[in-house]
Amino acid sequence: MSKIRVGIIGTGGISHFHMHGYLAQSDNCEVVAACDINEPKLKAFGEQYGITKLYTDYNEMLAKENLDAVSVTTWNSVHCPATVAALNAGANVLCEKPMAMNTQEALQMEEAAKKNGKVLQIGFVRRYGMDAHAAKDFIDSGAAGDIYFANVSYLRRNGCPGGWFGDKRYSGGGPLIDLGVHVMDLARYLAGRPKPVAAYGVTFRNISATDDDGTPKAWTIDTSGGEFERNVEDFATGFIRFDNGFVMHVSASFTLNIKQDHGDVEIFGTKAGIKLGAPSEYYTSDGKNGVLDDEKYNKPSGFNDIFDYQVAHFIDCVKNGTPCIAPAEDGVALMRMIDAIYESARTGKEAIIEY
Template sequence: MAKLKIGVVGGGGIAQAAHINNYKKHGDKVELVAIADVNKGVLQRNIEEHGFAYAFEDYNEMFADVELDAVSICTPNKFHAPATLAALKAGCNVLCEKPPAMTAAEAEAMEEAANASGKILAYGFNNRYKARAQYLKRMIEDGELGRIYAGRISAMRRNGIPGGVFVNQELQGGGPLIDIGVHMLDLALWYMEFPKPVSVLGSTHRELGIKPLESVPTPWDYRNYTVEDLAMGMIKFDNGATLLLETSFIVHTLENTNNTVRLHGTKGGCDFKTGGVFQSRYGTIVDIAAPKLPDPDSHQLQLEAFIDAVAGNGRMLSTPRQGVIVQQIIEGLYRSAETGEAVKL
């Protein structure tokens, strides 16, 4: 079979660390053909290091000039939707980094375009490919938690402002909620089989990112810090379930990081961070400890699933519709934070 022709839009950090390097491990199946990036230096580096035959400053030109089977979209969030729409229009299968988009309307347009084209549109929700995530998913599908009616999502960093575009509201659409909270939100929804969200109540805070802190190095540009540094929220679903959410780039707290999803069901609960499952059985309280699971790179597993899916072998774990639901919740939480009112979805 002919090798799949691969394009990349945005050749920065995640493109290098999770896409290009992993495509290169499968030179028997894929060929890195074209790259688009607004930064000439980035293009030059990618040509030299990875041998792309074609390089463009404008992704529209790339899709017009080069026939590609699949593309990774690795730009700042603002360009996820327009680049994905251009790719689908050109007949490419798309793996778009998370978050799906800036708004729910954009995610809906991406879903419609994917349906119209019949091509794959998957999102970079790589956490689903972690061994721990898969193990808990199997437990949940086997009914070990019963009906999940509540949970808590945490994506907390004590001192983890990423800098770069990640502090820029205009390019990213927000801070920790849309950047790291989105990963754990997606995981919780996936475990719950994406119930329909009906309302959200959110609040955001920008307290620490906007100033130099005595005891904390500030590698980000605090004078141009325009995103929230802490977001809190509550999400209610049409099946009666409730999720609480907390996510921060920087906050005075105990742990350096705390990334987890805790779910509470009628038969058991679980904690993604430890893989623990909590039940009551035989008249006592029982913890099922996670076995020592191997933990291969989830980005690599996701990319391999994408290559296989494009070649017609298997499916991606995420769907365009799920991207819409994630984006509805994020947009609703931000809107609620702005207005101070709960938002119906």
């Protein structure tokens, strides 16, 4: 097979990590085209990577470039339309997390992948970290027993990225859909991908973190593509039940009065509990503590590294037909969990996940 022809839709922050991954795979693929509605950003991206086929309309790029693979790295509200268009144009897709704005969109994307017989990989990048590998191997070996509870968090003290991240119309929600999704996915993946059946959730918008002049504190305020509102929750917490009895508690914040940013993934079984980290640790009911530090986990797990592993897996799936470890159905399951927490937060009652 000749080199896989790749296109990038959305040339913002995270697209550079996808590019890093594609460049590491340059024996197998080439990024030949890129698209963004923000022309200056697109042009700078093209210059940085020597990509000359630049488009402000992804439909035009898909019609002209005969792409085998596409990374969808836009803000969340464009994940569904861009992914469906790319799949219908015959490309395989690596779509950033969260898969979509809601379950309904995620189902449309899953259907488009099935209909076209293409790979749709969701950007659950934490699955490729060595901590995740160590925990998965330990659990799959039976050493943790039956997994029945996970406690996961992704908490920032004052870290709303601003811009579209703070506007539900573009993001679909706040820290739950943006940050919580990473740790919720990891716990569900490690627990053997059970089916979510119900959730109870609460969201808060209590803290208006502003500079002295009233400007919301944020890492970036990028108003390209629209006037962004600031209407997402600043903290969310929820409790999810699964069909096999497994339960998960999640907390996620953009702003919360804590000492410092932190996040935990703890997962508990009948024989042992595991806390992910570098290295991951385990604790057993007969009083043993240990670390999961086998030589094979001794590989770099920085941000660029896990994106490289993720892209390498995507290229492997496209080129060799290797089964995808982060398929559309897992993205759909995550959107069901997120929708149910937001619905419960609205109604004050447990939300039942209907199939």
